[in-house]
Amino acid sequence: MSKICFGCGVKLQSDDKEKLGYIPPKKLDDAKYCMRCFRMINYGENKEVSTPKDVKEIINKINKDVRFVIFLVDYLNINDEIIKIFSSIKKRKVLVVNKCELLPKNIKKSRIEEYLRGYYKITDPIILKGGKRNHGAKSVYNYLKDNDIKETYILGLSNSGKSTLINDLMDVLKSNMTKITVNSKANTTLDFIRVNLSEDLMLIDSPGFILNKSLNHDAALKSITAYSMQMKECETVSLLDDKCYLKFDAKTPIIFYTNVNSKKTIKKYYKAAPGLTSTIKIDKENVDIVLYGIGFVTIKKPVNITTNIDLKNIEIRPSMFGGKYE
Ligand SMILES: Nc1nc2c(ncn2[C@@H]2O[C@H](COP(=O)(O)OP(=O)(O)OP(=O)(O)O)[C@@H](O)[C@H]2O)c(=O)[nH]1
Ligand SMILES: [Mg+2]
Numbered sequence: 330m331s332k333i334c335f336g337c338g339v340k341l342q343s344d345d346k347e348k349l350g351y352i353p354p355k356k357l358d359d360a361k362y363c364m365r366c367f368r369m370i371n372y373g374e375n376k377e378v379s380t381p382k383d384v385k386e387i388i389n390k391i392n393k394d395v396r397f398v399i400f401l402v403d404y405l406n407i408n409d410e411i412i413k414i415f416s417s418i419k420k421r422k423v424l425v426v427n428k429c430e431l432l433p434k435n436i437k438k439s440r441i442e443e444y445l446r447g448y449y450k451i452t453d454p455i456i457l458k459g460g461k462r463n464h465g466a467k468s469v470y471n472y473l474k475d476n477d478i479k480e481t482y483i484l485g486l487s488n489s490g491k492s493t494l495i496n497d498l499m500d501v502l503k504s505n506m507t508k509i510t511v512n513s514k515a516n517t518t519l520d521f522i523r524v525n526l527s528e529d530l531m532l533i534d535s536p537g538f539i540l541n542k543s544l545n546h547d548a549a550l551k552s553i554t555a556y557s558m559q560m561k562e563c564e565t566v567s568l569l570d571d572k573c574y575l576k577f578d579a580k581t582p583i584i585f586y587t588n589v590n591s592k593k594t595i596k597k598y599y600k601a602a603p604g605l606t607s608t609i610k611i612d613k614e615n616v617d618i619v620l621y622g623i624g625f626v627t628i629k630k631p632v633n634i635t636t637n638i639d640l641k642n643i644e645i646r647p648s649m650f651g652g653k654y655e
Contacts, residue, residue, distance in 0.1 A: 336366030336510030338520035349519060366510040375514040382536045388417055397478045398422040401485030404441055405553060405588055405624045409644050410540050411486055412449045422453055425469060427490045429459030431553045436650050444649050466497035473530065480531045487515040487537025495524055495532050502527055509534055542642045543622035556585040556595055565598040573620065574602040578633040587624035604637035615652030619644040627651050
């Protein structure tokens with residue numbers, strides 16, 4: 330039987346250095362990790378790999394299985410596309426909003442649940458996870474225990490923290506099992522990994538989903554900043570070192586919630602910016618422009634915005650944190 334890498338789930342092999350799962354022949358018998366995982370864990374390296382499995386392949390497998398599903402999403406990545414994937418899972422499931430400890434101080438966690446129920450119409454159970462100790466993994470453990478769930482898949486967007494959750498649960502149970510590889514770049518876990526955490530609990534880690542829409546696939550959520558700005562008529566804001574421009578035709582306050590945590594990447598321009606070929610019409614107060622993979626911008630007043638962003642990578646919705654959303 331072929332061995333699999335404990336870190337990423339890929340089959341271990343000693344035949345081809347260039348292929349995934351490589352481990353030198355001498356080490357094959359005792360190895361727990363492939364070379365790629367070894368390098369990620371010890372040197373922080375992460376070689377880009379293409380998407381390991383596509384969304385349909387994963388969902389088809391899950392829908393044929395009887396097991397429970399824990400679906401992870403961090404709040405910056407709550408959007409139409411990920412909610413559609415969640416809704417396509419026909420199993421008993423729970424939506425875990427991860428990394429809630431990173432919420433700006435003035436925002437209550439409960440607001441996210443209200444919004445998920447009110448705007449995205451989620452009726453499944455929701456756990457708002459976050460905390461200093463093991464990133465709040467105990468809340469997930471308690472949920473599984475209280476609901477007598479003994480076997481579950483862990484699914485979600487790449488970088489949402491699925492493997493970290495399993496490692497944290499090992500710590501909650503004081504288990505000294507080999508840890509799964511975690512990394513701030515996308516596509517760390519490459520195949521399903523079964524972890525028998527205890528006699529009563531089996532978890533299955535999975536390769537993360539990569540969305541079709543995205544301006545940035547690799548931005549792991551390590552911190553979140555809310556930048557407030559006052560925009561005036563004809564002013565342009567440049568986000569992410571001139572990757573995205575938004576030019577306003579009227580006065581409005583804006584708040585940019587992002588995981589890109591350097592203020593230097595955000596600038597105001599008074600001169601013309603290149604490529605402003607698309608228009609976003611905001612006709613209500615408190616609207617979010619979701620920039621897939623980057624975060625979202627809350628626009629407080631009705632305004633027209635011209636932009637260089639491809640409109641297929643954005644979503645317009647009532648503001649998650651400001652004003653009414655129904
Ligand atoms: N602040 C915070 N960061 C987290 C949390 N969970 C994971 N992370 C970070 O998020 C990044 C991605 O974590 P992973 O556990 O590798 O994510 P994954 O969902 O397994 O990703 P793939 O294997 O690529 O699908 C890492 O930099 C983690 O340190 C959390 O609860 N809070
Ligand atoms: Mg993973």
